[in-house]
Amino acid sequence: MPRQxxxxxxxxxxxxxxxxxxxxxxxxxxxxxxxxxxxLAELCRSGNWAVYAWALMPNHFHLLVRTGKEPLxxxxxxxxxxxxxxxxxxxxxxxxLFQNRYKxxxxxxxxxxxxxxxxxxxxxxxxxxxxxxxxxxxxxxxxHSALTGEVERDWQDTGTIRAYFAKRPKEAVRRYKDxxxxxxxxxxxxxxxxxxxIRSLGGWSQVLSxxxxxxxxxxxxxxxxxGDFVEQIWLESAELERETLRKKxxxxxxxxxxxxxxxxxxxxxxxxxSGSRKRLISKARRQFCRTAVSGMGTPAVVVARFLGxxxxxxxxxxxxx
Numbered sequence: 001m002p003r004q005x006x007x008x009x010x011x012x013x014x015x016x017x018x019x020x021x022x023x024x025x026x027x028x029x030x031x032x033x034x035x036x037x038x039x040l041a042e043l044c045r046s047g048n049w050a051v052y053a054w055a056l057m058p059n060h061f062h063l064l065v066r067t068g069k070e071p072l073x074x075x076x077x078x079x080x081x082x083x084x085x086x087x088x089x090x091x092x093x094x095x096x097l098f099q100n101r102y103k104x105x106x107x108x109x110x111x112x113x114x115x116x117x118x119x120x121x122x123x124x125x126x127x128x129x130x131x132x133x134x135x136x137x138x139x140x141x142x143x144h145s146a147l148t149g150e151v152e153r154d155w156q157d158t159g160t161i162r163a164y165f166a167k168r169p170k171e172a173v174r175r176y177k178d179x180x181x182x183x184x185x186x187x188x189x190x191x192x193x194x195x196x197x198i199r200s201l202g203g204w205s206q207v208l209s210x211x212x213x214x215x216x217x218x219x220x221x222x223x224x225x226x227g228d229f230v231e232q233i234w235l236e237s238a239e240l241e242r243e244t245l246r247k248k249x250x251x252x253x254x255x256x257x258x259x260x261x262x263x264x265x266x267x268x269x270x271x272x273x274s275g276s277r278k279r280l281i282s283k284a285r286r287q288f289c290r291t292a293v294s295g296m297g298t299p300a301v302v303v304a305r306f307l308g309x310x311x312x313x314x315x316x317x318x319x320x321x
Contacts, residue, residue: 012067013109015116018080018102019060026087026097027056033141035086036061039079044155048075051156052113053120055142057127062120064113076102077263101266117161118183121147125184133181144180149173254292254306261288273307285309289317 020026027033033056040063043049053064067075084097107116121136121144130136137148145151147158149169165175262269265284272284285307292298293314300318304311 010067010069012072013107013113014063014065014067014072015105015107015120016063016065016072016076016102017060017104019099021096021099023059023099024097025058026060027058027141028091031090032087036079036083037141039083041153041155043075043079044157050160051143052161053117053143054156055120055123055144057123057129062123064107064116064120071264072104073264074260076104114161114164114179117143117147118180121180122184133177133184136180137177147173147176254298254303257288257291257296258306261291275307275309286317289314293318 018026027036036056040049040051040054044051048068048070050066050068051063052066053062055062065072080098080102087097088094107113121142124130124139124142125133125136130139136142136144137150139145140151143153143156146153146156147161162169162172162176165179166172258269258272261284262272265280265287267281267284271281272288274281276282288307289300289303292303293300300314301311303318304314307314
């Protein structure tokens with residue numbers, strides 16, 4: 001099944017995960033971790049993100065972020081591409097560093113913000129990178145140490161999380177630590193790393209129970225939240241897409257469109273224009289043709305020349321699905 005387009009809108013909360021290709025390590029040295037954290041900090045300082053939780057593991061990372069003035073895809077491209085280039089230079093390697101596209105799940109804040117913060121920050125403990133909660137409080141490669149006050153990070157948003165526990169900082173930290181300690185014994189939480197109705201409701205039994213009562217709820221594998229929240233995200237994303245098309249208009253050049261779509265789909269511009277029939281590349285090419293022809297009013301023959309395909313192929317690709 002083709003991958004669905006990412007859901008995003010300004011101010012959206014995302015749980016983002018990225019893994020090394022073939023489970024290889026993406027963080028080998030302290031310099032690697034510092035490079036990644038510096039790039040993460042820059043995204044926050046520039047106003048693109050608010051980061052509430054994060055953890056760097058040997059072969060993957062977790063981020064809990066709220067998007068700001070630019071789309072998640074563009075910020076992630078800057079974070080991961082820049083890091084991968086420097087990583088390859090440092091370690092004298094070539095080729096892809098990350099496995100496919102990163103995974104992003106839109107999350108319902110009032111239900112999942114605190115649960116996800118705790119889950120993400122307990123990753124180093126679950127993986128055995130630290131021995132206990134005291135050591136976790138000193139672990140420099142996760143956001144927990146900033147929330148407990150062990151480390152100062154001006155770029156990480158600690159105030160939002162602490163405010164859920166108490167007004168006074170010391171009391172908020174104490175209650176936050178108790179909250180994390182209470183979750184340490186729960187083990188892995190698969191319902192927090194995927195979207196969809198089953199995960200959002202806590203299991204298939206809950207879904208069946210509601211359906212027996214005649215309840216029907218919207219669901220989406222890209223969303224961790226209840227049915228009303230899913231529908232709200234659909235509407236916001238659809239409106240954002242329409243607004244993006246309006247802004248692009250006839251003056252939008254094909255080079256910029258190709259760059260944006262390639263980044264969104266996790267492919268290169270060369271692949272987009274290669275004529276490849278791989279599913280993901282074909283999907284990106286159809287999106288490019290529909291936007292260029294229908295959204296921007298570019299003649300099909302111009303789009304065909306840009307992509308290096310026939311005009312009839314562009315016309316077919318631009319037809320509504």
